[in-house]
Amino acid sequence: MRRIEVGGPQPYAVEVGPGLLARVRVPERQIALLHPADLPAAYVRAVQAALSPALTVEVPARDDCKTLEVFSGVLSGLAQANLPRDAAVVGLGGGAVTDLAGYVAASYLRGVAFYTLPTTLLSMVDAAVGGKTGVNLPEGKNLVGAFWPPKAVWCDTDTLATLPPAVFAEGAAEAYKHGLIADPTLLSRVLSPDFRPGGPGLEDTLADAIAVKAAVVTRDLTEQGERAFLNFGHTLAHALEAVTDHAVTHGEAVGYGMHYAALLGRALGGADLTGHTRAFLRWQRPRPLPPLTFDEVWPYMARDKKADSEGVRFVLLHSLAQPYLARVPSAVLRREFGRWQEEAMSYEL
Known part of the structure; x- marks a missing residue:
């Protein structure tokens, strides 16, 4: 297992390795778990068994969940469940649901704890790390949101085994981008046959790609300078x-x-x-x-x-x-x- 530290005003760690869904622990006693409708049920059950959430919310898959309507509905659900100020929101799934979950956490009662459990390569390398949260508008992507860093990120590499090859390749784009802007050693490693679910190059290449983003957001959380390079x-x-x-x-x-x-x-x-x-x-x-x-x-x-x-x-x-x-x-x-x-x-x- 690899551990990457993200610094700044609200430091946290990103853990990368197998079997993490069943081992997650958070100090908050009341938890709202958000997950997309197309997530394998076994993942949801594993996290429910580990965290015993007070509320589990299923949202539309992929970017269909990143709307003001879904955002509003989730907030109403948390309020109706009387989740208190010391509750936590956990986002389980791809980058769209972690973006949504983070924005919900940043907004509910003016901010509650937030954790991410990314299950796609794209969300592990990019969306779940760095504290950018938000939803889309018809006028464009991610035009509404907040910077709200998670308290921890767990990247369970076992979840990548269920991804279709095309979806895995989507996430590889962000890893390759990190090679272009910061760590050229990633370029050949991402395109290597070893970089695949279960492959011998998966964990280290993934962790090193995450480390590029972690270093940048440590120095520039709110995109006043070099964080823009991640775009x-x-x-x-x-x-x-x-x-x-x-x-x-x-x-x-x-x-x-x-x-x-x-x-x-x-x-x-x-x-x-x-x-x-x-x-x-x-x-x-x-x-x-x-x-x-x-x-x-x-x-x-x-x-x-x-x-x-x-x-x-x-x-x-x-x-x-x-x-x-x-x-x-x-x-x-x-x-x-x-x-x-x-x-x-x-x-x-």
Whole structure:
């Protein structure tokens, strides 16, 4: 088992290893357990046996749970159950439910304890660590939320064995992104046959990918500076999710978005890293995109959370592990979108 420490004003630990669902313990006596409808029942039973929650709430699967309506309904459920101020909210499942659970915990009675038990690679590497919580709006992804760090995160690697290969590959996009922005050793390790459920490279590669995010959020919890670098590829990714009404999943969108960011970085004089992003897309094999124009996608990119009063900022790379923020001229954005679209639509990567 690996343990990664996350520092900052509210430090906590991330544990990575097998069999953790049955061994979780929290000090709070009253617990609300949130899980998605499609989660294997055995996972829910294991956590219920370990924690004896006062309330178990089933929510819609994936991003269907990240709405203001679901958020409001969960809060009403906690209030009707009379959960007190010293209660805890536990999010069990993928990144969408941990995002929702964290926002519920941050909001109920102005803040209660929060724990995460991520069961997908995507949520382990990214969503469950770092304290970003929230829900989506029709206008874009994650536009409502709060920074509310968990008190602990348990990544039970046994849960990855039940993931379809395509869902595992979604999570690999975030691990690969951490390789591009901070730890290039991850690039070959993520694409290795050893990085798979039950594989000999799974636990260490996963833990090292989590460690990249842990180090960044320790230094910059509320995204005043370098935490924005974790959004490499996400400006286009979130736009693709929104414009397709989430027909394109987050991990697939990040794979596509990283390639667009690599094209933009090269166009602005940075190193040509498109070979790395092409290699990942060939390995991931995301579903083909529907026909999209730049003018359809741009309004969603313009609402990206990295935008400020002066415009949209993109995370780009001077070279491997050298990220920076830049405003890209609109002519370059449009031209490289056309180049990206030709490659993405044809898989001639």
